[in-house]
Amino acid sequence: xxDPKFIKDNLEAVIKNIADRYMKADAxxxxxxxxxxxxxxxxxEDERRARNENSAAMKGKLEADKRNALIAEGKRLKxxxxxxxxxxxxxxxxxxxxxxxxxxxxxxxxxxGKEDKDNTEVKQVGSPTVFSFAxxxxxxxxxxxxxxxxxxxxxxxxxxFYYLKxxxxxxxxxxxxxALDILVKKGFTPFITPDIAKMEILEGIGFNPRGPExxxxxxxxEDSCLVxxxxxxxxxYYSDKIFAKEELPVKMAGLSHCFRRxxxxxxxxxxxxxxxxxxxxxxxxxxxxxxxxxxxHEELRLIEEEIFSGLDIPFRVVDTCTGDLGAPAYRKWDxxxxxxxxxxxxWGEVTSTSNCTDYQARRLNIKYKDxxxxxxxxxxxxxxxxxxxxxxxxxxxxxxxxxxxxxMPKALVPYLGFDTIHVINK
RNA sequence: GGAGAGAUGCGAGAGCGGUUGAAUCGGGCGGUCUCGAAAACCGUUGAACCUCCGGGUUCCGGGGGUUCGAAUCCCCCUCUCUCCGCCA
Numbered sequence: 255x256x257d258p259k260f261i262k263d264n265l266e267a268v269i270k271n272i273a274d275r276y277m278k279a280d281a282x283x284x285x286x287x288x289x290x291x292x293x294x295x296x297x298x299e300d301e302r303r304a305r306n307e308n309s310a311a312m313k314g315k316l317e318a319d320k321r322n323a324l325i326a327e328g329k330r331l332k333x334x335x336x337x338x339x340x341x342x343x344x345x346x347x348x349x350x351x352x353x354x355x356x357x358x359x360x361x362x363x364x365x366x367g368k369e370d371k372d373n374t375e376v377k378q379v380g381s382p383t384v385f386s387f388a389x390x391x392x393x394x395x396x397x398x399x400x401x402x403x404x405x406x407x408x409x410x411x412x413x414x415f416y417y418l419k420x421x422x423x424x425x426x427x428x429x430x431x432x433a434l435d436i437l438v439k440k441g442f443t444p445f446i447t448p449d450i451a452k453m454e455i456l457e458g459i460g461f462n463p464r465g466p467e468x469x470x471x472x473x474x475x476e477d478s479c480l481v482x483x484x485x486x487x488x489x490x491y492y493s494d495k496i497f498a499k500e501e502l503p504v505k506m507a508g509l510s511h512c513f514r515r516x517x518x519x520x521x522x523x524x525x526x527x528x529x530x531x532x533x534x535x536x537x538x539x540x541x542x543x544x545x546x547x548x549x550x551h552e553e554l555r556l557i558e559e560e561i562f563s564g565l566d567i568p569f570r571v572v573d574t575c576t577g578d579l580g581a582p583a584y585r586k587w588d589x590x591x592x593x594x595x596x597x598x599x600x601w602g603e604v605t606s607t608s609n610c611t612d613y614q615a616r617r618l619n620i621k622y623k624d625x626x627x628x629x630x631x632x633x634x635x636x637x638x639x640x641x642x643x644x645x646x647x648x649x650x651x652x653x654x655x656x657x658x659x660x661x662m663p664k665a666l667v668p669y670l671g672f673d674t675i676h677v678i679n680k
Numbered sequence: 681g682g683a684g685a686g687a688u689g690c691g692a693g694a695g696c697g698g699u700u701g702a703a704u705c706g707g708g709c710g711g712u713c714u715c716g717a718a719a720a721c722c723g724u725u726g727a728a729c730c731u732c733c734g735g736g737u738u739c740c741g742g743g744g745g746u747u748c749g750a751a752u753c754c755c756c757c758u759c760u761c762u763c764c765g766c767c768a
Contacts, residue, residue, distance in 0.1 A: 295730055299737040306737090309749040313698050321748090328748025496727095629727075 255353045255617050258288040271359050274576040276368055279355035287349040298338045305331045358613040360576045361585035367575030380568030382592045382599055383652045391595025392650040393526035398658055399675050414531045421675045426642045428669035433536050433561050433640040442507040447487035449511045452478045455490035458618040460582035471513050484508035485636040488539035489614055496629055497622040503542035533643035540635045547633035551609040554637035555587045558605045565663040567648045568592040570601055583608040591648035604644045607637030
């Protein structure tokens, strides 16, 4: 969330930012509630001071009537304070509700626009794969090679579930290890995180775990959820922490399963593995000083580029427009890989890296001690190292051969122990 | 899952209705001494919020309650430790 004081002092900019991001939030109401709350706090504190003085006056020996008078005054103050406190907690709740709706400020250079079409291409690496034969999509390839079983996934678990099978299994493990090795070399501490997190952590990260439009699976009667990304568990890892300045940056790599409801998402562009309820993802996470977050964001993007270049997958980098940014993001870059099986071929998102500045840190209460002795909020950034399901789409579709086999990227061969997934039962 | 013990500042740990935002020790920081260091000694050292920038309020695991007044008494919850059970 944003600092209410910041909203008050930059009201016009905040209102414009909400509009740029096509979000529904009421900054003016928020400020009004904030001011009302502060006024009440002031009055409440005066009453509490009176109460403290009153009880301090009663410490020694007193004549009975004097004491009784003080007790009567104390009782009056007590009732008054109780009433004000309950009013205040109501106001706090309202303020918090409004505050939650207000997105992070967007980077001034983030392209203005409403939806993903308005994202701007920053660069392209490689070029769309050209085939001398009719290319198949990954659904067909995966089934023919017997490495992905969608039918069994649907039967056992429901639509948008799948089994990886045979070499598909080793492909997932190889991709994880390949990316992990790169990250460890770059100073990231590897983690395998829980796949479940408490709602308060989800909310701190900026997810909405409740409601029918939520993308989150909540656990019945548990006050916790299946995570949609390890961003949640990595970001929650240091909640309520105060870092020494020298400890930063902290760089983490977290492997987890990701669970997403994806309610209502259907159609050609989300078929097969592209949009599923469960997948494996290796996520990067950085906690850093505010002045370093721009640089750290760049670093995350460059690592993503390195991972995909290393796999020889053609991709482009896009700068995400204001309307397409998630609420916590200040700026976001996506890598989109070439996916020949989407229609006539199409760029499809494979990674995403966001600089969330102090938006998450404020709610999760993650700070560092600055030289002036003050505790200040850290900046928090996340980025996909590799999301297996999407990477599989790109690998199967780009590296398919005329005979239906798939050539493995060179970088994966040492991890796989084979260089081709051959067509069977021919 | 059952039984017991506990949760206080950076750490250890006292306090068990009003003089405690918190003794004491340790750590950190600053200083004295020293050629320098160590030792010793002295000083200092929590956070959040509001502010008419003088100050004020709140916080002793979390939430409720009793009281004129709660770190201290009562209730509920969470977590940690020990023992037993179960289990990959």
